[in-house]
Amino acid sequence: MDVGARLRMVRDRFGLSQRELAKRAGVTNGTISLIEQNRVSPSISSLKKVLEGLPMTLSEFFTFDAEPQQQRAFYAASELPNLGNEQIQLLLVGTAHERRDIAILRERYEPGADTGPDMLLHEGQEGGVVIAGEIEVTVNNETRVLGPGDSYYFDSKLPHRFRNIGDSICEIVSASSPPTF
Amino acid sequence: MDVGARLRMVRDRFGLSQRELAKRAGVTNGTISLIEQNRVSPSISSLKKVLEGLPMTLSEFFTFDAEPQQQRAFYAASELPNLGNEQIQLLLVGTAHERRDIAILRERYEPGADTGPDMLLHEGQEGGVVIAGEIEVTVNNETRVLGPGDSYYFDSKLPHRFRNIGDSICEIVSASSPPTF
DNA sequence: TCCTAATGTTAAGAATATTAAACCACAAGT
DNA sequence: ACTTGTGGTTTAATATTCTTAACATTAGGA
Incomplete structure (x- = not known):
């Protein structure tokens, strides 16, 4: 063109x-x-x-290239699919089958919940903002406790882990690109 | 450069x-x-x-950009730079000069605030989750009012606009990739 | 209908980019 | 020292872009 x-x-x-x-x-x-x-x-x-x-x-x-095809743009709170389990709820913005550049998640960690004994490690970059509660985040041997309004951002190839060490539910909104599940 | x-x-x-x-x-x-x-x-x-x-x-x-540098992973709530104005606060996760794949924003719309008379339009995709309050979102001639827990995701080449039509502050966490400012 | 305001287009001159051919500097041979 | 070749720079002439100020068309309103 x-x-x-x-x-x-x-x-x-x-x-x-x-x-x-x-x-x-x-x-x-x-x-x-x-x-x-x-x-x-x-x-x-x-x-x-x-x-x-x-x-x-x-x-x-x-x-700037071809025209984008119109997809669904809006999603009610109740219809977000849960990609997590009982301990960690991971609500994906969008539907599970749609391909997207970014995975946006509304995450809820029960008290004591963590992402497992092994550190996570994958392609891309990720970040998020703590909405409520507290969470312990470890990235590449550096550990921090984040509270409401605090945030993180790192390369996903750095080993990382999340743990709710508080006694209340912790809520986070996160984004990662490219999406990896 | x-x-x-x-x-x-x-x-x-x-x-x-x-x-x-x-x-x-x-x-x-x-x-x-x-x-x-x-x-x-x-x-x-x-x-x-x-x-x-x-x-x-x-x-x-x-x-073409310069090679990326090693970056920080954690950011306290108080140190996020504000990319917006008095009406719309846009707190960027990270620092303004760092180059990232995703722009994660904590957005606060005052009552009546909007993104301006012209529709926004740029490369990439974007999405977000409403944390508190209500907001009217228009994407490509489709308009919706979103409340807490509701979310959106669309291709940024579709013309779009945000307006807080309620009488309380609206708070959103959003992500866009690639970042455009 | 006639006027006005808004749209995109165009012609000619002013401003700027591009070429052709020089310049200067440096290094490697002889 | 003297070439010879390669590197980047500069200058004057030429080619192109950009502005100024017009033109043509359309849509609405009085």
């Missing part, structure tokens, strides 16, 4: 006219018209200015 | 001289010299030609 068509597509999706975008970007409407018709091949500096009016980075612009 | 430094870095990595690359790409060595010194801002067409001599696509060129 050429630069002109690409720009026209993203501008349309943002719902801006050539003049509106030009004003935001600090260029003239003629420039945008010529670019969109591929009558010119814009300089990086001017294309960058144009994209800042959307806003969108050069990287995003050039990696 | 600017275009000139970027080009010099990738050219060095490919082990080519300015003249070698110029010959492969079908431009003159002067062009490459001027671009690398940021004395000019090349046109898309000429930058594309230059990159074809490596070879490398525009998309790859602009997503």
Whole structure:
């Protein structure tokens, strides 16, 4: 897909006219018209200015590809599938069969629950925020106790483990990419 | 990182001289010299030609980043940077300068707060879980009101918007990949 | 209908990028 | 020392992009 068509597509999706975008970007409407018709091949500096009016980075612009297919977007609390067990509830945002870039989980650890004797270790990166309660997190021989509002983020190839050492339920919202189950 | 430094870095990595690359790409060595010194801002067409001599696509060129560094794993609630404003607090898990695969945010919408008149639109996928309060979410002309425990997940290329239409603060934990700010 | 405002397009001149051909510096032979 | 070759840089001429200011079309409202 050429630069002109690409720009026209993203501008349309943002719902801006050539003049509106030009004003935001600090260029003239003629420039945008010529670019969109591929009558010119814009300089990086001017294309960058144009994209800042959307806003969108050069990287995003050039990696912008086909149209996404519409999937379900909304999920009620009651319909999230549980990927965990009685000790650790893992509610996945979405349905189990859909393929996604990120696995977002609402996690509930019963008092004393832990992720097992062996350290976890897999591809990707993961992070999360503690909503309620307390949890002991170990990453690569470093251990911390996190409370509400505290958070973590690490490369999943580092050995890691979670343990609820408190006497109340601990609740976390986490995300990992790519999803691994 | 600017275009000139970027080009010099990738050219060095490919082990080519300015003249070698110029010959492969079908431009003159002067062009490459001027671009690398940021004395000019090349046109898309000429930058594309230059990159074809490596070879490398525009998309790859602009997503090319420096090698990642070792990062922290734990973050106290008080030290998360706020990427939002007074109306919408966006606390990023991690520090603002670190590069991550996922952006995990703890979001707080004041009553009446919204993400602006224009729909948001960018690369990647995103999702989240409502912790407290209520929020109206619009994705590609579909609008829903979500409460505690409800969640969403969609492709970020679909135009989307968030609005707190309730009269209490709404709190969400969200994740998006790749991060876009 | 006539006017106005908004849209995208275009022509000509100003500004900028690109080329061709030089320059300078350094290292390796002879 | 003197070439010779390779590296990056610069300059003047040329080619292209960008702006200014117009044009053409459409949609709505008085």
